[in-house]
Structures are given as C-alpha cells and as structure tokens.
Amino acid sequence: MVIVSLAILTAIFAPLIAPYDPLKANLREMLQTPSLRHLLGTDELGRDILSRIIYGSRISLTLGVVSVGIGLMGGLPLGAVGAYYGGLADLIIMRFIDILLAFPAILLAIVVVSILGPGLYNAMIAVGISQLPFYARLIRSVVLSIKETEFVEAARALGAADSWILFRHIVPNAIGPIIVQATLNVASAILSAAALGFLGLGAQPPTPEWGTMLSKGRVYLRVAPHVTTFPGLAILLTVLGFNLLGDGLRDALDPRMVRMRR
Amino acid sequence: MGRYILYRLFLTLFVLVGITILVFAMIRLVPGDPAELLADQWATKEQIEFLRRTWGLDKPLLIQYLVFVGNLLHGNLGESIASNMPVAYEIAMRFPNTLKLAVAGMVIAVVIGGIAGIVSATKPYSLFDNVAMVLALIGVSTPAFWLGLMMILLFSVKLNWLPCTGADTLKHLVLPGLTLGLLAAGIIARQTRSSMLETLQQDYITTARAKGLREAAVIYRHALKNALIPVVTVVGLQFGRLLGGTVLVETVFSWPGMGRLMVDSIFTRDYPVIQGAVLVFATAFSLINLGVDLLYGFIDPRIKYE
Numbered sequence: 001m002v003i004v005s006l007a008i009l010t011a012i013f014a015p016l017i018a019p020y021d022p023l024k025a026n027l028r029e030m031l032q033t034p035s036l037r038h039l040l041g042t043d044e045l046g047r048d049i050l051s052r053i054i055y056g057s058r059i060s061l062t063l064g065v066v067s068v069g070i071g072l073m074g075g076l077p078l079g080a081v082g083a084y085y086g087g088l089a090d091l092i093i094m095r096f097i098d099i100l101l102a103f104p105a106i107l108l109a110i111v112v113v114s115i116l117g118p119g120l121y122n123a124m125i126a127v128g129i130s131q132l133p134f135y136a137r138l139i140r141s142v143v144l145s146i147k148e149t150e151f152v153e154a155a156r157a158l159g160a161a162d163s164w165i166l167f168r169h170i171v172p173n174a175i176g177p178i179i180v181q182a183t184l185n186v187a188s189a190i191l192s193a194a195a196l197g198f199l200g201l202g203a204q205p206p207t208p209e210w211g212t213m214l215s216k217g218r219v220y221l222r223v224a225p226h227v228t229t230f231p232g233l234a235i236l237l238t239v240l241g242f243n244l245l246g247d248g249l250r251d252a253l254d255p256r257m258v259r260m261r262r
Numbered sequence: 263m264g265r266y267i268l269y270r271l272f273l274t275l276f277v278l279v280g281i282t283i284l285v286f287a288m289i290r291l292v293p294g295d296p297a298e299l300l301a302d303q304w305a306t307k308e309q310i311e312f313l314r315r316t317w318g319l320d321k322p323l324l325i326q327y328l329v330f331v332g333n334l335l336h337g338n339l340g341e342s343i344a345s346n347m348p349v350a351y352e353i354a355m356r357f358p359n360t361l362k363l364a365v366a367g368m369v370i371a372v373v374i375g376g377i378a379g380i381v382s383a384t385k386p387y388s389l390f391d392n393v394a395m396v397l398a399l400i401g402v403s404t405p406a407f408w409l410g411l412m413m414i415l416l417f418s419v420k421l422n423w424l425p426c427t428g429a430d431t432l433k434h435l436v437l438p439g440l441t442l443g444l445l446a447a448g449i450i451a452r453q454t455r456s457s458m459l460e461t462l463q464q465d466y467i468t469t470a471r472a473k474g475l476r477e478a479a480v481i482y483r484h485a486l487k488n489a490l491i492p493v494v495t496v497v498g499l500q501f502g503r504l505l506g507g508t509v510l511v512e513t514v515f516s517w518p519g520m521g522r523l524m525v526d527s528i529f530t531r532d533y534p535v536i537q538g539a540v541l542v543f544a545t546a547f548s549l550i551n552l553g554v555d556l557l558y559g560f561i562d563p564r565i566k567y568e
Binding site: 107194247 | 280402414505510514524525540
C-alpha cells in the first residue's frame with residue numbers, strides 16, 4: 001500500500017520532485033556515477049537518471065492502468081454476454097478465448113505490436129489485448145453465479161429486457177471482485193509493458209519509460225552499470241508494491257486464509 | 263478417462279486450427295499488400311507476382327486460407343525475407359535452443375520452488391518460511407530482462423565466472439537458465455506452499471499422524487502427493503510463461519533461439535518468419551497444456567470429463 005501510494009504520488013507530482021528536465025541532454029556529464037549532484041547518476045546522453053525514473057513512473061503507471069482498462073473493456077462484454085446467454089454464443093466466445101489463451105501473454109502482446117507497429121500507445125493496446133482472455137473468463141464465472149440470484153429473476157419477472165438485466169443488474173454487481181482482481185493485474189501489465197519497451201517494441205526514445213531506459217543502458221553495462229540498475233529497481237519496486245497490495249487484499253477477502261493464520 | 267482424453271484432443275485440435283486462422287489473419291491485418299509484405303523490398307514485380315500465386319493471394323480469403331494450411335501441412339512456411347532461407351529451416355535451427363533453455367529454466371524452477379514451498383509449508387511462519395516467501399514475491403515481481411542483466415554484471419563482468427553470450431557449452435546455459443528458472447521458482451514456491459498448507463489441514467493427515475506415522479512419511483507419502491495436483495497445473499502454466507520469457511532472456515544473452523529470431527524479424531519486418539515463429543510458439547504452448555491436462559487426469563483419478 002505504501003509503495004503503491006508512493007509510486008502514484010511520484011507520478012502525480014513528478015514536475016515538482018524531479019531535480020532536472022528528464023529529456024535535457026548534457027553531453028559533458030554523460031555516464032556519471034551517482035553523486036550528490038546526480039543522486040542516481042546520468043545516462044549516455046548526460047540526462048539525470050533520477051529525474052527520468054520519476055517521470056517514468058507516470059508512463060509506467062499509465063501503461064499499467066490503461067492496458068488493464070483495455071483488457072477489462074474487451075473482456076467484460078465477451079465474458080458477460082457468453083455467461084448470460086449461454087448456448088452457442090458462450091461456446092463461440094469461449095473457444096475464441098481458448099485460442100487467445102494458446103499464446104503466452106507476452107507473445108500475444110508481441111503479435112499485436114508486430115501488426116500495429118511499435119510505440120507507446122500500441123504497447124498499451126497490445127498489453128490490454130494480452131490480458132483480455134483472462135478477464136473474459138473471470139467475468140464469465142462471476143456472471144454465471146449472479147445470473148441465478150433472486151433479484152435477477154425478479155427483474156426478469158418484471159419483463160425487463162435481457163440487455164437491461166445484464167448491464168444494469170448483473171454487471172454492476174459483478175464489478176466489485178473484478179476491480180480487485182484488475183488492481184492486482186496492474187503489476188503484470190507494468191511488467192509486460194516494460195518488457196515491450198526493453199525489446200524496443202514499446203515506448204520509443206527519448207520517452208523516459210523504464211523498460212526503454214534499461215534497453216538503452218545495457219550497452220554500457222560494463223562501464224556504467226547504474227544506467228541499467230536503477231530503472232530495473234524502479235520496475236521491481238512498483239510491481240512488488242502492486243503484488244503486495246494484491247496479496248493483502250486477497251488474504252483480507254479470503255476467509256480461509258484467516259482460519260489458517262489462527 | 264478415455265472420453266476425457268478424446269475431449270481434450272478435440273479441443274486442442276480446435277485451438278490449433280484457431281491458431282492458424284489468427285496467424286493467417288495477422289499478415290492481412292497489417293496495412294499494405296500481403297504479397298509485398300511477404301517479399302523483400304527489392305523484389306521485382308515478377309517475384310511479387312510469383313509469391314501471390316504460390317500463396318494464392320489473388321484468390322478469395324477462404325481459398326487463401328486453405329492454400330496457407332496446405333502449405334503448412336507440407337512444412338512450407340515460406341521464405342525468410344532477410345536470409346532467403348526457408349522459414350521452416352530457420353526455425354528448426356533455433357527451436358532446439360529455445361527448448362533447451364526453457365527445460366533448463368523449468369528444472370531449476372521446480373527444484374528450487376518445490377523445495378522452498380514444501381519446507382515453508384511444514385514450518386509455516388518460521389524464519390525460513392518468511393524469508394523464502396519474501397524472496398518468492400521478489401522473484402515474481404522482478405523483470406526477467408533486468409535480472410538477466412544483473413546476472414551478467416555479477417557473474418560475467420565482476421566475477422568473470424561464466425560467459426554471458428553464446429550457446430555452445432553447458433556453461434553458456436547456466437546464466438540464462440538460472441534467470442528464467444528463478445522467476446518461475448517464485449510462483450511455484452508460493453503455489454506449493456499454499457497447496458501443502460491446505461492439504462496438511464485435511465482430516466486424513468490428522469489420521470495419519472494419529473496412527474503414529476513419522477512426520478516425514480506423513481509429509482512425503484500422504485500430503486505431497488495430494489498437494490501436487492494444483493502444483494502440476496501451475497508448473498504447466500509456468501512452462502508456457504517460460505516459453506514466452508525466452509523471448510526476453512534470449513535477447514539479453516544473445517541466445518540463438520526462436521524468441522530472438524522473432525524479435526529481430528519484427529524489426530526487419532520479416533513477416534514470414536514472424537508468422538512461423540508465432541505459429542510454433544503457440545502450437546508448442548497448446549501441446550504442453552494438453553500434456554499437463556492429461557497428466558492431471560492420471561494424477562487425480564477423480565477428474566473426469568463431464
């Protein structure tokens with residue numbers, strides 16, 4: 001919780017916290033080791049790494065949240081419609097999801113980027129699509145259980161249309177657990193987006209995206225390891241924060257875990 | 263059991279057909295003329311026309327798909343734009359390397375993750391358990407490519423113990439294998455621990471203990487076997503993730519595998535190779551999933567197709 005809040009605050013107040021302009025090159029100060037002047041050193045163009053990491057938190061968090069949003073927006077109607085109508089619709093949708101699941105997530109993201117072309121926005125779409133099958137399945141299972149409840153039956157008895165019942169009664173009730181799960185998935189979305197950046201398929205230089213920074217810095221691994229070390233640590237800490245938050249939420253919401261603790 | 267196997271085989275076949283449709287659609291979703299995308303940029307008009315005929319690109323979509331599948335079944339994945347070699351050959355050269363890497367990673371992950379998970383579960387909330395679980399969580403949160411670079415920094419640059427590029431000897435396999443393995447070890451440790459903890463609370467474990475069995479026998483003979491079922495699924499899923507992770511690790515260690523081939527091909531817009539690599543990755547992943555599901559049926563006889 002603390003790490004995630006810190007990351008979010010850093011992202012919001014980046015211009016106030018960052019000591020230097022993240023894009024301003026200064027070739028006279030290139031590849032400097034950490035010092036009081038540059039706390040985390042400088043990169044191959046003499047840019048302040050701390051400032052770039054601070055601004056990078058905006059990009060990485062946005063990447064994580066937006067791609068989870070895209071995955072959710074795509075997965076929600078598919079899972080909900082499949083579960084509600086059942087039969088042929090469910091069969092077709094779920095087999096389509098099965099096919100998407102035949103691709104490891106990062107591979108699916110790479111496939112999408114190879115179609116759309118590299119770039120920050122395309123990386124968001126790619127990571128979002130790679131998460132879509134997961135949400136479709138999750139939403140399907142939640143909607144399946146809510147579908148049988150009494151208030152849905154009551155709405156049906158009142159003569160409400162299917163689409164009204166589904167999107168006005170069922171989906172709002174299903175959204176709670178799904179939002180919790182989505183929060184946890186921000187971690188893996190950030191990792192995937194950074195991976196695309198590292199491969200050169202995500203955000204493009206000079207954007208201070210953490211994965212891209214790592215990829216540019218690896219050339220100088222022998223002479224200036226700090227250029228790769230710190231952006232990686234930033235990714236690790238942020239993802240760890242989201243994972244810890246997720247574990248906490250899951251433990252708090254799962255009564256079995258409480259029993260085990262006792 | 264027979265029906266379950268048949269059902270799973272049918273499902274896999276369906277997914278495989280789906281994969282070919284997706285890969286087929288891929289090149290058609292890229293803006294531009296597919297024939298020109300499949301040819302190199304200096305190709306003559308005649309060469310492009312030749313490609314158009316070979317792949318039936320002037321025919322209706324359904325026919326195009328059938329030609330595509332027909333070529334696939336004959337092992338014809340087209341020719342690489344970059345090297346002019348058959349894509350099937352390029353992949354055949356590299357796939358064993360990727361497989362070697364993924365298997366090495368998996369073995370490391372299962373050994374480290376499994377042992378850590380079992381010991382943690384038998385001594386819950388002990389120092390070992392706490393340390394192991396914190397490390398596991400860090401493992402889950404670490405970007406593979408960064409861990410790889412840090413390994414190179416420590417073991418190749420600073421200590422000079424191990425090579426960081428190449429794939430000739432077993433020594434070359436250590437760092438990339440370890441990078442892949444450590445990441446998956448975290449997830450396997452967590453799953454093994456929680457599954458073991460749950461199993462250890464079952465009544466039959468209490469019974470086994472009440473009979474006066476030694477603790478080791480209770481854990482290895484009674485608990486482990488039952489706790490293994492969800493672990494097998496996670497290991498299967500992780501194998502797929504490792505296969506995906508090879509793309510990153512191969513890039514970091516310049517490992518001559520399929521992942522690197524695919525990423526390089528994206529930069530050179532070598533679409534026939536991208537198609538081929540995606541097809542092989544997804545097929546391998548589906549077959550692994552099939553294997554895991556079948557294994558699952560053997561481990562837990564209660565699982566039946568309904």
